[in-house]
Amino acid sequence: MNGTAHAAIGAAGGFIVANTLHTDPVTTVFLVGLGGVSGLIPDLDIDGKLRGRITLSHKVIRTVAQLIGMMMIFYSFYEGTGTEKYIGIGIGLGMVGIASSIKQKHMLTITGVGVLAGGLSLEEIWLILLGVYIVGASVVSHRGYTHSVIGVIFFAIIASKLEASLGINGVYYACLVGYISHLVADSKLLPVNKRGIKLFLPFSTKEI
Numbered sequence: 001m002n003g004t005a006h007a008a009i010g011a012a013g014g015f016i017v018a019n020t021l022h023t024d025p026v027t028t029v030f031l032v033g034l035g036g037v038s039g040l041i042p043d044l045d046i047d048g049k050l051r052g053r054i055t056l057s058h059k060v061i062r063t064v065a066q067l068i069g070m071m072m073i074f075y076s077f078y079e080g081t082g083t084e085k086y087i088g089i090g091i092g093l094g095m096v097g098i099a100s101s102i103k104q105k106h107m108l109t110i111t112g113v114g115v116l117a118g119g120l121s122l123e124e125i126w127l128i129l130l131g132v133y134i135v136g137a138s139v140v141s142h143r144g145y146t147h148s149v150i151g152v153i154f155f156a157i158i159a160s161k162l163e164a165s166l167g168i169n170g171v172y173y174a175c176l177v178g179y180i181s182h183l184v185a186d187s188k189l190l191p192v193n194k195r196g197i198k199l200f201l202p203f204s205t206k207e208i
């Protein structure tokens with residue numbers, strides 16, 4: 001399944017969460033976007049591994065990295081204070097720049113380090129954890145840990161910290177539903193998938 005399909009399914013999940021919680025229109029749009037981005041997150045593990053064969057996915061990764069950089073800029077602008085604000089904006093701009101210029105292998109690792117640095121400077125635990133996640137995803141094999149229960153738990157912690165930081169109801173569930181929808185779409189639950197996901201890594205390498 002390609003990035004566009006994963007994003008669309010994740011966005012639909014975000015919409016369902018918003019509808020269930022009866023959120024206002026602005027929050028609904030935000031949750032739909034968040035679900036869509038979360039639906040792409042597990043495939044951050046394709047960095048450099050299958051290059052050449054998946055040019056579309058590479059573009060998707062670059063777009064996600066640019067979006068994270070832009071979110072970093074906006075977030076720093078509205079939430080940061082004093083020097084932190086400008087450091088955050090600087091890092092965000094750097095990320096957008098790096099994501100746009102660096103083509104291959106190390107792009108994602110660098111992005112992760114940038115997010116981590118941004119999280120440390122803004123003292124935002126969710127951003128620090130997201131940085132750790134991205135760096136981790138850039139070094140593990142495709143359809144491995146990011147597509148497992150461990151990945152879900154790690155991302156759930158990020159999502160809960162994000163919801164606490166933003167104070168917007170529904171953020172946690174929109175992220176989680178988006179992420180889980182990706183794993184379902186990659187699993188053998190769909191008869192079209194010949195390969196499944198190793199959901200219970202490191203305890204079992206059986207593909208589900």
Ligand SMILES: [Zn+2]
Nearest residue numbers: 042043182186
């Ligand atoms: Zn996947």
